[in-house]
Amino acid sequence: MEIVGxxxxxxxxxxxxxVAPELSADAADRMGAALWGTGAPATDSDDDRKKEVEGD
Known part of the structure; x- marks a missing residue:
């Protein structure tokens, strides 16, 4: 509220x-890419997270 006045x-x-969840996830991905130059999405699926933890 304060930020946007x-x-x-x-x-x-x-x-x-x-705002639909897909749009906010896309916005987060784009901001991450703009700020940190990452190509990885901010919203990985649960399966992707499990693979990272398990080391697959």
């Missing part, structure tokens, strides 16, 4: 709470 939280929530 809204005077009420209801305005912020009404404006941004409808």
């Amino acid at each position: 809204h005077s009420r939280i209801s305005l912020t929530l009404g404006t941004y709470s409808h």
